[in-house]
């Protein structure tokens with residue numbers, strides 16, 4: 218017997234099931250297909266305008282015009298001071314950004330540079346996580362995900378020494394969120 | 402080669418912890434987690450409804466665990482990942498070493514994982530020529546001290562900054578001696594620089610998983626530092642080490658659990674980094690690992706299903722139960738003698754290593770009930786500690802003094818009039834004897850109590866006689 222068979226057999230013995238029961242199989246298939254949302258806190262259910270306001274707005278950034286700035290594309294090797302990424306969306310409920318890995322969005326940018334600047338379209342600011350999961354399924358297909366989805370809620374931190382909170386543990390010391398555009 | 406178990410010596414461990422001035426100094430500060438958790442919950446009116454939802458999701462998953470496991474594996478493979486299974490810690494270590502060898506790995510970075518502690522992974526890898534590097538700041542500190550974590554989310558909570566400074570000076574000998582390490586901020590900056598090099602040099606990254614999602618074949622880690630995230634992004638190979646009960650059905654379900662996890666653990670609305678990994682890097686991804694492996698370990702958990710301890714498998718390792726436990730607050734985590742401390746450890750440890758070794762732990766409780774009150778998945782921890790005590794008693798593992806004491810008590814308890822008479826007499830006698838200071842420094846037959854604390858002298862009548870009076 219393989220380790221896999223042993224584990225499945227032990228689970229089934231303990232639960233007193235065979236794994237072939239139609240109602241159990243249906244319950245699992247239904248849940249995976251329908252993904253019921255559960256309890257969604259009211260704090261996320263805000264009007265579009267006030268959702269965008271939950272994020273700090275930055276003035277337009279002139280860095281593209283700065284001649285002394287060295288601008289690179291692609292992954293970070295750990296020597297970059299600042300990085301700019303584009304978020305798939307953001308969640309007002311907890312001030313969380315959601316970034317997906319892909320050709321134009323290297324995951325290393327989210328963690329290696331000292332300062333991380335994330336641009337998000339105002340229209341992509343959702344009230345709750347569930348809204349973004351719906352959008353993600355539309356983009357990538359049911360049951361599929363990019364290699365990495367990062368939820369980011371503030372700059373890196375640690376309180377491991379005497380419970381003293383310090384920013385900039387292994388990831389960015391500073392996180393800036395730019396909400397671009399107007400919502401209705 | 403799993404971590405040495407000192408749980409049988411729990412009482413001696415606890416006494417030593419109470420006598421350790423450095424540890425007591427740290428413990429006396431209390432845990433900031435408690436107030437911050439309360440504040441976070443006060444901001445979220447739906448918190449209790451979310452706890453019910455979290456409990457129901459875990460119950461549903463456990464009742465269908467075989468099927469969700471199959472669905473999950475299928476999705477991991479569809480995304481280009483590999484799934485391995487391990488019944489025992491030995492098997493899990495073997496599988497991991499195998500992957501490291503095939504990758505030609507010299508160093509592996511590690512995100513924080515309690516399962517790796519459970520299977521004694523670091524010592525094993527080291528003995529086999531692979532150098533493991535812990536990257537969570539707390540884990541890094543205890544690794545260079547050759548210690549076990551004392552708390553499941555704050556592994557170095559038992560240390561003060563002077564101890565950490567001494568360790569950094571002892572280990573980081575290539576750095577100038579006159580550098581300033583007096584503050585947590587300078588200590589963190591030094592660790593950041595040292596570990597940054599390790600991150601970039603590692604061949605394999607090993608993380609745990611807070612959750613596995615059946616719908617998408619995704620593993621999830623939650624960190625504040627960003628260490629686990631670099632661990633699983635920079636090396637060529639990413640290994641996830643997880644146990645069977647980490648499964649949840651869907652992304653919506655895991656969002657319910659994430660809403661209660663950080664609030665219960667640190668009092669944050671959401672941890673800084675929640676990272677969802679699915680398979681290896683895709684064709685045009687500019688970074689990420691080329692290989693993605695998941696090692697799924699059972700280690701006795703499947704036999705907890707369907708029985709009186711199944712509820713323990715709902716645990717999401719938030720640490721709230723130990724943060725609120727008066728025993729943990731008095732003795733810290735190491736006294737529990739294995740990987741998992743506090744109330745969750747008192748229930749889980751006997752299930753994983755046996756009641757013969759861990760029978761002391763379920764007794765480490767005042768039954769105040771705080772742990773169950775704060776548990777985000779409503780695990781009936783006190784009830785299960787009682788169940789373990791019963792088993793311990795049935796198996797004649799409790800000491801003779803406890804057994805004969807209980808027998809004596811039972812004799813009187815079955816004879817209520819006699820019981821009332823005797824307790825009233827005893828209370829009056831003690832009150833008389835202790836009337837001057839109101840407390841006893843030592844008492845015959847109660848030396849185990851009075852060795853470390855005073856016994857308050859009773860005041861007024863017994864509970865039963867007061868109860869009778871008030872009912873009237």
Ligand code: SF4
Pocket residue numbers: 715716717718719720721722723745772775776777778779780
């Ligand atoms: S038993 Fe409950 S409170 Fe304790 S760590 Fe597990 S989930 Fe958290």
